Amino acid sequence: MTQTLTKRAAPAGRPAPARLARAKRRRHRLLVLGLMAPAIIGFTVFFIYPLFATVYFSFTRYDLITPPQFVGLRNYRFFFFEDPNSWQSVRNTLWFVVFMVPARVAFALLIAQMLTRIRRGGGLFRTVFYLPALTPPVAATIAFAFLFNPGTGVVNRFLAWLGVEGPLWLNDPQWSKPVLLALGVWGLGDILIIFLAALLDVPAEQYEAASIDGANAIQQFRYITLPTISPVLLFAGIIGVIQMLCYFTQAVVASSLASGQATVGGGQGMYLGYPDGSTLTYPLWMYQMGFKNFFLGYAAAMAVLLFVVAMAFTAFLLRRSEAFVHGAEGAR
Amino acid sequence: MKRLAVTSMAVLALLATSCTAGGESSEDAAPAPAAVKPAGAVTFWHFFVDREAAAIESVVKDFESKNPGVTVKVVAGQDDDKMRQAISAGKGPDVGLSYSTDIVGNFCQTGAWRNLAPYIGRDKVDLNALLPIVRSYTEYNGVRCAMPMLADTYGLYYNKKLLAEAGFTAPPKTLSELETMTQKITRRKADDIQVAGYVPLMDYYENTPAHLAPSWGARFLNDEGKSNISVDPAWKDMLSWQKQFIDALGYPALNKFNASKGEEFSAANDFHRDRVAMMIDGEYRLAFLQAQAPNVEFGTAPFPVPDDKQDRYGAGYVTGNIMGISRGAKNPEAAWALIKYLTLDTGALVKLANGLKNVPTTDAALKSPDLEVDANFQTFIDILQHPKSETSPSTPNGAVYQNTFQEWIGAWASGKVPDLTAGLQQIDKDINAALQLGTAP
Numbered sequence: 001m002t003q004t005l006t007k008r009a010a011p012a013g014r015p016a017p018a019r020l021a022r023a024k025r026r027r028h029r030l031l032v033l034g035l036m037a038p039a040i041i042g043f044t045v046f047f048i049y050p051l052f053a054t055v056y057f058s059f060t061r062y063d064l065i066t067p068p069q070f071v072g073l074r075n076y077r078f079f080f081f082e083d084p085n086s087w088q089s090v091r092n093t094l095w096f097v098v099f100m101v102p103a104r105v106a107f108a109l110l111i112a113q114m115l116t117r118i119r120r121g122g123g124l125f126r127t128v129f130y131l132p133a134l135t136p137p138v139a140a141t142i143a144f145a146f147l148f149n150p151g152t153g154v155v156n157r158f159l160a161w162l163g164v165e166g167p168l169w170l171n172d173p174q175w176s177k178p179v180l181l182a183l184g185v186w187g188l189g190d191i192l193i194i195f196l197a198a199l200l201d202v203p204a205e206q207y208e209a210a211s212i213d214g215a216n217a218i219q220q221f222r223y224i225t226l227p228t229i230s231p232v233l234l235f236a237g238i239i240g241v242i243q244m245l246c247y248f249t250q251a252v253v254a255s256s257l258a259s260g261q262a263t264v265g266g267g268q269g270m271y272l273g274y275p276d277g278s279t280l281t282y283p284l285w286m287y288q289m290g291f292k293n294f295f296l297g298y299a300a301a302m303a304v305l306l307f308v309v310a311m312a313f314t315a316f317l318l319r320r321s322e323a324f325v326h327g328a329e330g331a332r
Numbered sequence: 333m334k335r336l337a338v339t340s341m342a343v344l345a346l347l348a349t350s351c352t353a354g355g356e357s358s359e360d361a362a363p364a365p366a367a368v369k370p371a372g373a374v375t376f377w378h379f380f381v382d383r384e385a386a387a388i389e390s391v392v393k394d395f396e397s398k399n400p401g402v403t404v405k406v407v408a409g410q411d412d413d414k415m416r417q418a419i420s421a422g423k424g425p426d427v428g429l430s431y432s433t434d435i436v437g438n439f440c441q442t443g444a445w446r447n448l449a450p451y452i453g454r455d456k457v458d459l460n461a462l463l464p465i466v467r468s469y470t471e472y473n474g475v476r477c478a479m480p481m482l483a484d485t486y487g488l489y490y491n492k493k494l495l496a497e498a499g500f501t502a503p504p505k506t507l508s509e510l511e512t513m514t515q516k517i518t519r520r521k522a523d524d525i526q527v528a529g530y531v532p533l534m535d536y537y538e539n540t541p542a543h544l545a546p547s548w549g550a551r552f553l554n555d556e557g558k559s560n561i562s563v564d565p566a567w568k569d570m571l572s573w574q575k576q577f578i579d580a581l582g583y584p585a586l587n588k589f590n591a592s593k594g595e596e597f598s599a600a601n602d603f604h605r606d607r608v609a610m611m612i613d614g615e616y617r618l619a620f621l622q623a624q625a626p627n628v629e630f631g632t633a634p635f636p637v638p639d640d641k642q643d644r645y646g647a648g649y650v651t652g653n654i655m656g657i658s659r660g661a662k663n664p665e666a667a668w669a670l671i672k673y674l675t676l677d678t679g680a681l682v683k684l685a686n687g688l689k690n691v692p693t694t695d696a697a698l699k700s701p702d703l704e705v706d707a708n709f710q711t712f713i714d715i716l717q718h719p720k721s722e723t724s725p726s727t728p729n730g731a732v733y734q735n736t737f738q739e740w741i742g743a744w745a746s747g748k749v750p751d752l753t754a755g756l757q758q759i760d761k762d763i764n765a766a767l768q769l770g771t772a773p
């Protein structure tokens with residue numbers, strides 16, 4: 001048996017309610033689209049198009065001037081099997097991911113926790129700890145290079161006063177990355193402020209209840225503070241990893257200064273990663289290959305790999321977050 | 333919705349492949365058949381700043397007064413990266429000036445700078461006015477896209493006071509003399525070097541393989557453009573000499589001394605502060621010394637040579653500033669007129685040479701009575717004209733071969749490379765792989 005549904009014709013001269021609703025919906029969609037247009041255009045022009053272009057260039061020999069020529073997987077083969085610096089740059093970048101991100105998160109959390117306990121002068125201390133984050137990275141790195149100068153720097157003078165011979169810091173492959181780590185920790189104001197807000201947001205009654213139940217400070221931190229601020233920790237972790245995968249400015253300034261070539265364009269290229277390649281991060285090598293050696297296609301391949309790794313890292317952290325982020329299941 | 337997504341992606345992929353600088357097919361117009369009077373505005377980018385930029389500005393003003401219809405917009409402090417990106421976007425300057433001859437291979441091959449041959453032929457410019465070595469580094473594979481605007485030559489600077497205190501009155505001519513003098517001049521406090529005679533580390537200022545190569549006659553690339561480093565025995569000789577010299581002075585002490593050096597292009601340069609007695613540097617150091625450390629008593633000489641290669645004494649490394657017309661230049665005729673003036677006019681070259689303390693690149697300018705020449709500057713003029721002076725070869729990928737080698741030398745100097753021959757063979761392999769990456773499929 002078939003059933004035929006017929007719509008009742010609308011009286012002449014009056015639009016049907018369904019048509020009216022459709023027109024309203026269309027207007028609403030157009031309005032939404034119009035309001036979103038700037039964002040959509042920006043996203044397309046500054047993200048989607050460059051992304052597609054980069055993927056395309058990664059399969060070409062491209063020098064920015066002449067038309068790109070398709071070379072298949074040659075750029076990727078060179079990266080994995082022939083480039084003498086690619087794996088060193090990967091190792092250096094991983095070092096920053098492994099040490100810098102946890103160090104910044106841990107110190108920021110510790111300082112934020114202390115700031116929540118301060119009864120007097122809290123505003124002053126918040127300002128003091130946040131201020132370094134406002135320093136431009138180039139200026140901050142120059143300041144650190146002066147502080148850690150092996151011959152004239154304050155740090156080694158202080159160590160000498162204590163009877164300790166200071167290392168060569170930025171000029172020593174063993175110490176160059178730890179100095180940059182110190183620089184990163186010094187400028188942790190950006191995540192500190194987020195942690196501070198999150199900590200102040202933890203309901204005080206939970207601590208009161210825990211105290212009544214006999215929980216000590218560590219237990220309160222472990223079972224109340226950490227679970228409550230876990231989404232913020234996850235955010236800081238993801239942002240930190242992405243920042244470290246793109247670590248460039250501080251490394252290039254530090255290596256140029258340490259090599260004594262900071263003001264010379266030609267020398268700058270020659271000494272990226274100084275000393276002994278210890279500060280040659282992945283983005284630095286990508287820049288060197290793209291803009292100094294004119295391998296734009298190869299640099300594009302490196303950028304694609306970086307994008308894939310950053311996405312994979314983020315996806316992994318987000319998936320794993322269910323295990324430790326408070327309320328993550330509910331959010332899904 | 334699915335169809336929309338597929339269409340969007342196809343459009344984006346098409347955009348990615350079409351909206352590239354290289355995709356533009358517009359050809360630059362050929363020069364006028366006969367020489368024309370230049371007119372209109374010209375944009376001129378150069379890398380100089382401060383004192384050196386003022387010297388350029390002054391000569392550009394002379395050009396404008398000699399060519400009343402032309403106005404030159406000078407933009408200082410522009411490096412090669414910016415220029416390249418601007419050219420790629422079709423916004424390049426009419427005239428660009430670079431400090432690095434390393435870009436010549438790339439700029440000539442890709443056409444980032446126009447081929448100047450039609451202008452040179454039309455105006456019957458005699459390129460023999462330029463010294464042969466200068467001609468060699470301003471063209472690539474027969475394409476002349478650049479003209480030389482003064483040269484940089486490298487020689488030995490020595491501090492007369494420090495040498496005299498150690499009992500020396502003349503600079504070293506051989507490497508063994510350099511070593512002996514260095515040992516005697518070097519002053520230590522405990523294990524630390526306070527004053528160095530000479531610092532053989534390859535990352536000490538201008539002490540680079542390229543700048544030292546002419547003393548040994550070492551060649552980076554062979555005639556086929558492949559890496560020659562493990563094949564040419566001169567490199568092995570140079571590196572062996574360097575290593576034993578470093579070991580004799582003590583790598584840790586040298587490394588510590590090097591770590592405390594002052595910034596190269598500032599008053600803190602070690603040579604300006606009597607901290608090092610001898611070092612290799614370009615003739616431009618004369619002007620820096622005059623401006624930043626006028627009280628330093630110094631002399632200049634060719635860099636010492638191996639004891640068994642004394643016929644090479646007097647030779648040195650040569651490079652220089654280069655100029656070219658950007659692809660897509662809006663006023664190429666006036667641009668060419670400016671380039672001709674700055675690179676071939678004797679009066680302009682002499683004025684620039686006197687202002688920048690760089691070596692002129694034409695015979696006429698070198699012989700001009702107006703060229704301010706003292707004994708220290710004469711050293712660099714002689715190095716430029718020495719038949720065994722050399723420059724580094726151009727490749728479409730800049731100085732990739734030099735950078736690869738230089739990075740490896742750091743490991744070699746610190747003793748991390750156990751087998752020199754195997755290390756050099758690996759360098760050849762790495763360089764050839766990189767050069768191969770830049771070739772057409």
